[in-house]
Amino acid sequence: MTVESTAARKPRRSGAKRTSAKRRTADQPELVQLLTPEGERVEHPEYSLDPTPDELRAMYRDMVLTRRFDGEATTLQRQGELGLWASLLGQEAAQIGSGRALQDDDYVFPTYREHGVAWCRGVDPVNLLGMFRGVNHGGWDPNSNNFHLYTIVIGSQTLHATGYAMGVAKDGADSAVLAYFGDGASSQGDVAEAFTFAAVYNAPVVFFCQNNQWAISEPTERQTRVPLYQRAQGYGFPGVRVDGNDVLACLAVTKAALERARTGQGPMLIEAFTYRMGAHTTSDDPTRYRRAEERELWETKDPISRLRTYLTAQGLADDAFFADLEKESDALAKRVRDSVRAMPDPDDMALFEHIYADGHPLVDEERAQFAEYQASFVSAEEGN
Amino acid sequence: MAAQKMSLSKAINASLRKALENDPKVVIMGEDVGKLGGVFRITDGLQKDFGEDRVIDTPLAESGIVGTAIGLALRGYRPVAEIQFDGFVFPAYDQIVTQLAKMHARSLGKVKLPVVIRIPYGGGIGAVEHHSESPEALFAHVAGLKVVSPSNASDAYWMLQQAIDSDDPVIYFEPKRRYHDKSEVDTAAIPDPLHAARVARAGTDLTLAAYGPMVKVALDAAGAAAEEGKSLEVVDLRSMSPIDFDTLQRSVEKTRRLVVVHEAPVFLGTGAEIAARITERCFYHLEAPVLRVGGFHTPYPPSRLEDEYLPGLDRVLDAVDRALAY
Numbered sequence: 001m002t003v004e005s006t007a008a009r010k011p012r013r014s015g016a017k018r019t020s021a022k023r024r025t026a027d028q029p030e031l032v033q034l035l036t037p038e039g040e041r042v043e044h045p046e047y048s049l050d051p052t053p054d055e056l057r058a059m060y061r062d063m064v065l066t067r068r069f070d071g072e073a074t075t076l077q078r079q080g081e082l083g084l085w086a087s088l089l090g091q092e093a094a095q096i097g098s099g100r101a102l103q104d105d106d107y108v109f110p111t112y113r114e115h116g117v118a119w120c121r122g123v124d125p126v127n128l129l130g131m132f133r134g135v136n137h138g139g140w141d142p143n144s145n146n147f148h149l150y151t152i153v154i155g156s157q158t159l160h161a162t163g164y165a166m167g168v169a170k171d172g173a174d175s176a177v178l179a180y181f182g183d184g185a186s187s188q189g190d191v192a193e194a195f196t197f198a199a200v201y202n203a204p205v206v207f208f209c210q211n212n213q214w215a216i217s218e219p220t221e222r223q224t225r226v227p228l229y230q231r232a233q234g235y236g237f238p239g240v241r242v243d244g245n246d247v248l249a250c251l252a253v254t255k256a257a258l259e260r261a262r263t264g265q266g267p268m269l270i271e272a273f274t275y276r277m278g279a280h281t282t283s284d285d286p287t288r289y290r291r292a293e294e295r296e297l298w299e300t301k302d303p304i305s306r307l308r309t310y311l312t313a314q315g316l317a318d319d320a321f322f323a324d325l326e327k328e329s330d331a332l333a334k335r336v337r338d339s340v341r342a343m344p345d346p347d348d349m350a351l352f353e354h355i356y357a358d359g360h361p362l363v364d365e366e367r368a369q370f371a372e373y374q375a376s377f378v379s380a381e382e383g384n
Numbered sequence: 385m386a387a388q389k390m391s392l393s394k395a396i397n398a399s400l401r402k403a404l405e406n407d408p409k410v411v412i413m414g415e416d417v418g419k420l421g422g423v424f425r426i427t428d429g430l431q432k433d434f435g436e437d438r439v440i441d442t443p444l445a446e447s448g449i450v451g452t453a454i455g456l457a458l459r460g461y462r463p464v465a466e467i468q469f470d471g472f473v474f475p476a477y478d479q480i481v482t483q484l485a486k487m488h489a490r491s492l493g494k495v496k497l498p499v500v501i502r503i504p505y506g507g508g509i510g511a512v513e514h515h516s517e518s519p520e521a522l523f524a525h526v527a528g529l530k531v532v533s534p535s536n537a538s539d540a541y542w543m544l545q546q547a548i549d550s551d552d553p554v555i556y557f558e559p560k561r562r563y564h565d566k567s568e569v570d571t572a573a574i575p576d577p578l579h580a581a582r583v584a585r586a587g588t589d590l591t592l593a594a595y596g597p598m599v600k601v602a603l604d605a606a607g608a609a610a611e612e613g614k615s616l617e618v619v620d621l622r623s624m625s626p627i628d629f630d631t632l633q634r635s636v637e638k639t640r641r642l643v644v645v646h647e648a649p650v651f652l653g654t655g656a657e658i659a660a661r662i663t664e665r666c667f668y669h670l671e672a673p674v675l676r677v678g679g680f681h682t683p684y685p686p687s688r689l690e691d692e693y694l695p696g697l698d699r700v701l702d703a704v705d706r707a708l709a710y
Contacts, residue, residue, distance in 0.1 A: 137490035148458070149491055153482045159448055160483070163455020170437060171459070190479070193448030200443055354493035355527050357551035361579075361626045363527070
């Protein structure tokens with residue numbers, strides 16, 4: 001799926017753009033792209049973007065730091081510090097591009113892999129690791145960053161996002177909701193119901209599907225016979241496929257979709273066409289079901305290297321920038337590593353906390369019995 | 385409006401109306417709850433008076449109803465969702481069990497989900513398949529949920545007010561075959577706590593514990609037994625999670641015998657939990673094992689057989705006789 005441009009080459013300068021060639025084959029419909037895998041800016045007739053050099057560097061930084069944090073988490077799992085990790089490797093552009101399209105009062109409903117979006121929302125990466133270490137099931141305050149807890153049951157959060165968006169509309173607020181899900185989730189009934197509810201109530205929600213080609217071991221062909229973005233048509237709202245490894249295209253399309261939602265034009269589906277470079281989680285072994293050549297092909301479309309190529313070619317980032325970022329990455333990785341290792345196990349009695357908002361006598365009774373049981377060991381030890 | 389006689393269904397309608405008046409964040413949602421007023425007319429007239437924005441006809445998708453109710457609650461609303469019939473709750477069971485019940489705990493208390501799910505339940509109305517079930521134990525088993533069922537109009541009114549006020553998700557089971565039963569409702573009264581059981585009839589020889597539609601059967605059985613000189617106490621449990629074991633314990637310590645009655649299958653049902661706990665609490669008081677009367681380990685039968693399936697007066701009295709014979 002390499003991209004050939006028919007436009008004549010122009011002298012390289014900041015902001016130099018070419019026009020994107022139409023590229024549609026029988027099984028690969030056109031996708032919105034603003035930065036080619038080779039790192040060249042192209043234009044799209046519907047989605048334009050004119051990022052400043054600062055914004056470009058910031059998105060590059062976001063992607064690099066997210067990848068570094070993600071890699072550190074994988075390492076921590078291998079070292080036994082985390083029980084599990086779901087890596088976002090390869091999906092940095094989809095997440096940073098969409099995440100940076102959000103305004104402060106927008107609300108995000110993630111799956112369990114949206115570490116890059118969490119980063120954009122200002123959630124401390126360390127907080128994401130609690131549930132993977134097993135000290136909690138989430139635990140960050142969703143309302144502090146308008147970033148809901150990770151949802152593990154596939155697709156459930158799309159309904160929460162839709163309901164939340166229905167509430168936004170009732171409030172007359174001009175914010176939008178961004179619901180993440182994957183190609184596997186597209187088969188879930190909850191996602192279909194979310195599409196229905198969102199369409200019927202014209203809810204200000206954007207469905208952002210990261211089609212990373214694999215639902216654990218099952219390729220997208222096991223989920224759908226049509227390109228996923230085309231599902232939207234049946235529900236009566238627009239769908240668009242975007243190059244999920246192109247941070248600029250993801251930003252442009254998500255911005256437009258969110259703006260559409262904020263201005264009362266209803267939901268939209270974005271299919272970010274990307275690739276899960278790693279395993280489904282640290283418990284998975286993709287060598288059992290996919291060929292190395294496939295990953296190698298996607299390697300050439302890497303979201304970070306294409307932006308680096310562009311930044312370098314345009315003279316927008318120098319060696320010092322990259323060197324500083326490397327240092328910052330190291331520092332982030334160290335902070336994450338140290339923080340996770342220092343993360344205490346919860347107190348035993350946390351078992352019984354927050355089960356109900358207004359309390360429950362059975363929980364109280366079991367808490368008291370368990371405390372007494374625990375205390376019996378202490379007194380037995382003291383007695384010896 | 386102070387005390388007046390009304391049907392259980394009208395009491396629920398009045399309670400919903402009051403909630404909509406009291407709190408602009410209360411919204412009602414479900415299939416056919418708007419123009420039609422619900423298939424049982426429970427929400428009759430509410431959309432006309434409060435608008436389509438607050439009394440919401442939803443697409444025909446139960447998981448969608450509960451899932452979006454969760455989202456609305458996250459936004460600060462207090463949704464009251466209706467599941468049209470007991471047997472249709474299962475498409476929403478995933479959202480209720482994995483999401484609704486757990487979100488307060490997994491957010492370490494930062495997220496509250498004040499969602500009420502109203503479910504008309506139980507048999508006895510000659511309905512087709514999937515319209516007569518009693519799945520309350522499947523919800524009471526789940527930490528994070530509260531489960532209640534009124535047996536009369538007054539409780540229907542007040543328990544719904546309290547359920548809507550609760551910051552926890554509450555599954556509110558409506559005894560559909562009692563919808564038309566009338567009794568006094570005092571909307572100015574001070575109600576019992578939502579999860580408190582109530583002694584519905586005092587007695588000395590045996591305790592009958594029931595809830596929802598079976599309270600009437602239990603009271604009828606107590607009346608019939610009285611004619612035979614047996615004094616039965618009837619405890620209306622009202623809440624299946626939590627269960628007010630203290631009230632039940634006080635009753636059983638007095639009567640020394642307990643029979644639990646519900647429409648749901650006996651096996652691993654509410655009665656099983658009550659039998660175990662009351663045996664623990666009242667072991668030295670009991671003169672007989674705790675007996676249970678309920679549905680069989682069969683699917684809910686075709687309606688021509690439901691009178692055999694449902695615990696009726698005679699099956700309850702049979703259990704009473706067996707308990708008294710120990």
